[in-house]
Amino acid sequence: MVKQLVTTSGQVEDEGIVIPLREQPKCHPAYLSGETNSVFHTYERAKEVLIECTDSAEIQGLVRETMATASQYIDEDDGVEKYQEQRKHPFIVVEGLDATGKSTLVENLALELNASAMRSPPNCIRERRSKFDALPEMIRRAYYTLGNHILTSEVVEKCATRAVVMDRFWHSTAAYAIATDTACGDKTVLPPEGHWVYNWPKDLIKPTAVIFLTVTEAIRDQRLNQRNEIKTQEEKALSASKLFRERLLESYRRMKNPACIEIDASSSKEEVLQAVKKKLKELEIV
Numbered sequence: 001m002v003k004q005l006v007t008t009s010g011q012v013e014d015e016g017i018v019i020p021l022r023e024q025p026k027c028h029p030a031y032l033s034g035e036t037n038s039v040f041h042t043y044e045r046a047k048e049v050l051i052e053c054t055d056s057a058e059i060q061g062l063v064r065e066t067m068a069t070a071s072q073y074i075d076e077d078d079g080v081e082k083y084q085e086q087r088k089h090p091f092i093v094v095e096g097l098d099a100t101g102k103s104t105l106v107e108n109l110a111l112e113l114n115a116s117a118m119r120s121p122p123n124c125i126r127e128r129r130s131k132f133d134a135l136p137e138m139i140r141r142a143y144y145t146l147g148n149h150i151l152t153s154e155v156v157e158k159c160a161t162r163a164v165v166m167d168r169f170w171h172s173t174a175a176y177a178i179a180t181d182t183a184c185g186d187k188t189v190l191p192p193e194g195h196w197v198y199n200w201p202k203d204l205i206k207p208t209a210v211i212f213l214t215v216t217e218a219i220r221d222q223r224l225n226q227r228n229e230i231k232t233q234e235e236k237a238l239s240a241s242k243l244f245r246e247r248l249l250e251s252y253r254r255m256k257n258p259a260c261i262e263i264d265a266s267s268s269k270e271e272v273l274q275a276v277k278k279k280l281k282e283l284e285i286v
Helices: 043-051 057-071 080-086 102-113 129-133 137-159 170-181 217-226 233-240 242-253 269-282
Strands: 004-006 011-014 017-020 091-096 116-119 164-167 209-214 260-264
Touching (some): 043 137, 057 129, 080 137, 091 102, 102 116, 102 164, 102 209, 116 137, 129 137, 137 164, 170 242, 209 269, 217 233, 233 242
Parallel strands (some): 091 164, 091 209, 116 164, 209 260
Antiparallel strands (some): 011 017
């Protein structure tokens, strides 16, 4: 067996022969191009990926049904600028890991602001979620991207008369994709801060504010156990891998334009609601 030791200069010394170690890449290979990862910055690319799914008749049928549903809600001739101009009231998105209190906050904040509560993926394709969750990551995230675009026209319609509070939107679709694509390691394997992957898509309606709820893992695990529900594969992965959680949380924190407003959700439902309201008032959103 050949003996090796790593010197203080970061080199590998192999029986007297010094072998310099290669410098760690500045960016994960999946994010050197916009075509080699599971983050979608355009509806068109998501559609192309889904159309290319020809592995089996079952998957083709699933995709056909989903695309047909999406076409009823998505007007590709309307630019996002038109939707942004039509929005008269705030569009607030609530993000966070499972069991951080997202759904509860969405419900309570909507009541407090007399706003409409919504969730992603939308009801019209939500029943197919479990089937897409079992498919490869790129296909899975293309499905969630379609869901985000389907919701756009409904958000604009509701925002004409009142605010909208949404349970998850593009940030979660992208953050989970980044954390999964990078596959292993801690946050140092992620695309660096300022990378294009963290920028909001140019063809998707932009929220007025994105609230990002966080709690300790102990509290999150306790809340999951109190649900008495079967954990999804995503929830199991979150609980099992500290490194995956680290990559996921950091991906959320690196999002830009709009960035996430991080709120500690460890306290009571009422205290979290008041903390969010205070922040939104400071930003003159409500």
